[in-house]
Amino acid sequence: MSVAIRATQVVDDQRLLDLLDAGERERAERRADPHPFVTAHALLRRLVADETGMDPRAIDFERRCATCGTDRHGKPHVVGMRDVHVSVSYGERMAVAAVTRLGEVGVDVEDLESADFDGFGSVTLDPTEAARLAHLHGDALLGVRAQLWSRKEAILKATGHGLVVDPSQVVVSAHDAPAELLEWKAAQHLPGPMQVSDLDVGRADHRAAVAVLTSRPLTVRLQRG
Template identity: 80%
Template sequence: MSVVVGATPVVDDLRLHDLLDLLDAGERERAARKADPHPFVTAHALLRSLVAEETGADPRTLAFVKRCATCGTDRHGKPHVVGMRDVHVSVSYGEHLAVAAVTRLGEVGVDVEDLESADFDGFNAVTLDASEVAHLDGLHGDALLAARALTWARKEAILKATGHGLVVDPSQVVVSAPGEPAALVEWRAAQHPPGATQVGDVDVGAADHRAAVAVLTTRPLTVRVQRR
């Protein structure tokens, strides 16, 4: 079995109206509150399209709810497809690129990071466990930023899959070195560990972005990427 990950550039004004037509009233309201609605609209339209393709449903009739694993509220947290308990989804977006994931394997998290987002002096302190700092030794320039972005995407994907998000300190989620196959090496957080977790890197076809997906499952992970 596999996880399907869609990746697409954020749309311009010409396509924004068409994608808004796919969203429900709540999503359109949330988009209208954003300073730049384009990334949000692109990502949520992509998610609807992926779920529709995998299930045969009409993308316009799909309904989503959020549930926070930490506090239990429905005001934020992981998205879930109403009426499809065996379909697990996740979404992520930045200024230029959006990704979404759909699978029946288990709870899923996907994350995409722009290299520029990893370009700050305190990255190691806020993101890495001491054992991970050595993974970046000797790297400079874009190579360093790419390694940082990939490491961050792996951690964020795992924390989205577990539902914890950044309630858990990302430095407590130890992942494999950037040059090695993606994996959760150790969960050091106080929160209950997630159990079997499969992690995969995602080639989104953009040299200035890195992405990863994580699924809570014991089964081997096959990632099918759809670039749009």
């Protein structure tokens, strides 16, 4: 069993709108810059279609929040295919999607610039993690920050908690070690064993990671395009 990952740069391509449903197009129209949203959701539809044999236009998604139960937000699920788990992440320049049958999945991509703010350590890192970064500066520091942040976001997407759980309570391995969840300090229940992997999305100014709720080792199939 594996995790299929697809990563792409955000594009302005009106043909991608034809893949989206009416609700997705409406959500895209409400955004000042719709291109990241459109790119990401078209990417997810194509990846699910390739993994399941479905028509990308015929796929129905629903959202469920694991914390409050609403369908107004939360991680996406493929309607009628409970064993197919999906996740999507995007920023201004990159989009990443993941599909697997191993278990609930979370994927995250971060621009180095997103980690460049005062107080990053206090809101994102456990003290043990912050101590490991004390000797880093400049782009090296931003790269490590973005890497750790992408791991934590991927984990919290996989569990369904999102930012209801403080990222500083999700302790991950050092940046120069294989990605791993070392400790879950949150009061909220961790649903099960977690496997984490860093992703090379082909851009030096981005970091990405995937996490899956499973005890089985991850085999990642990553396609960039």
